[in-house]
Amino acid sequence: MIYQDNLKGISSDMLNGFFVGWPDPPSTKTHLELLKKSSNVVVALNDxxxxxxxxxxxxxxxxxxAYIPFLEVLPEYxxxxxxxxxVNQILKQLNRLYMVDLCCDDSLVPYYEKLGLLKTNGMCKRNYKMQSGTLS
Incomplete structure (x- = not known):
């Protein structure tokens, strides 16, 4: 397993299998674009x-x-x-900041608490017609 905090060598064809269960998931091209436009990123690669x-x-x-919008691991891994x-690597990158927030389903609260995050209230708005992003 290789972890890297940049997108060197990452192409859209390396991003298959994510966003499982999404009715209208982003394409791999859109996925790569969201990674590129993020302030911070860590990817896990096969050997x-x-x-x-x-x-x-x-x-x-x-x-x-900072806000952490995405944490995804392929189901088989x-x-x-x-x-x-x-999570540990991105929190290390962000450790100089006052607050790092994320939203998650109730079922994931224990997972994030185990990693040192605190449960809090949050609000959100979803525009489901844009779920796949604006790129094709």
């Missing part, structure tokens, strides 16, 4: 660096705050500590 197995992103003002390592 021969031909497939992304997991990723995490953050959006930050670089001064006080879940339960192997990849997600935990991705």
């Amino acid at each position: 021969n660096q031909t497939q992304v197995l997991g990723f995490i992103t953050a959006i930050s003002d670089g001064v006080l705050s 879940q339960g192997q500590g990849i997600g935990e390592e991705l």
